[in-house]
Amino acid sequence: MVSPSDITFSSRVSAAVPPPSHLKGSSSQGPDDGLPRIVPRRHFGRWLTAVAALLVFAMVVNSVVRNRAFQWDVVGRYFTTAAVLDGLLLTLWLTGVVMVLGFLLGTPLAVMRLSANPVLCTLSWGYVWIFRSTPLLVQLLFWFNIGALYPTLGLGIPFGPEFLTVKTVNLLGPTLTAAIGLTLHEAAYAAEVVRGGILSVDAGQTEAAQALGIGRRRTLRRIVIPQAMRSIVPTAGNMLIGTLKGTSIVSVLAVHDLLYSVQLVYNQTYQVIPLLMVATLWYIAVTTVLSAGQFYVERYYARGSARALPPTPLQRLRIHLAALRARLTRAIAPEARPAIGGDR
Secondary structure (H helix, E strand, O other): OOOHHHHHHHHHHHHHOOOOHHHOOOOOOOOOOOOOOOOOOOOHHHHHHHHHHHHHHHHHHHHHHOOHHHOHHHHHHHOOOHHHHHHHHHHHHHHHHHHHHHHHHHHHHHHHHOOOOHHHHHHHHHHHHHHHHOOHHHHHHHHHOHHHOOOEEEEEOOOOOEEEEEEHHHHOOHHHHHHHHHHHHHHHHHHHHHHHHHHOOOHHHHHHHHHOOOOHHHHHHHHHHHHHHHHHHHHHHHHHHHHHHHHHHHHHHOOOOHHHHHHHHHHHHOOHHHHHHHHHHHHHHHHHHHHHHHHHHHHHHOEOOEOOOOOOHHHHHHHHHHHHHHHHHHHHOHHHOOOOOOOO
16 A cells, blocks of 8 residues: 555655656757657658649640630620620529529428328429429420410419410510529429438437427428528539529520620621630639638538538638748747747
8 A cells, every 4th residue: 555655755756856858848859959850751742743733734724825716805895795794684683583483492392292191292203203304405495385385374263264364475485484494493403402401300300399399390490491401502502503504595595694695796796705705704703602602601501510610711711821921930940939848
């Protein structure tokens, strides 16, 4: 058995004996302490691959910038013209309307698909099956020629008299036809996105809500949907960008979107490549803005799923700049580093 006096004696001896020389100082030893310095591993393959990739990237950029066939002066001249900006506004309007209406229609379809009612489940599955099986261009052409099937549309009693009738040709113009066709198409995909997000939520959440006496609608609205948004937002962001680019297909219906506006210009000036570059640069710019917005929306709904939110690009830049500043400080003045745990 160890007595208290032995403990006191051993503590005094350990305090009197200085620590070994290899335990003094910090982990980063100076050049005069006689110990080998720890050198980080050098990744030569990584640096060679990076140099090769940068070289190929520089060659591609050089070939694009110095190629006179792109006619960058013509691109700059038409980049902010009224016709191009009007087409861009219509493209943005069409994208926003289609996405909002698509998810407003797709969310009930997803709930119907998960319902225990076999009729609702079958109808939802049939809607998704039809609109996902038909090409988008075929759907748009079908809706554009809907007047051949239904020359007039009426409002009245089902299977009874009609109180109001209107010609389909006068009611559905090219822009409205494109909005309807794109909305019905996107609703089928939005239904699957929402259904996948709901299924990603643990079933224990619903069981706990039922144990607390919370109704199904409130459980879906306050518990399931907020947690499902972590899975819905990334796919919905991809759908948004895909819809933005997919609106260019409405040019076949003579809708004055961005691509059709550019086509009208180069059909008169025969400057095809510069005008296509104008449309490409606008699509890239809008997609970049939407991607940045998607990042912050995902970051917002990541609350509670992780202890620390992912850093923003500005925060990452500050961290890298602080690390670079610290490296430069150590390289310029190595003698200014404080010694930790040295001799007293």
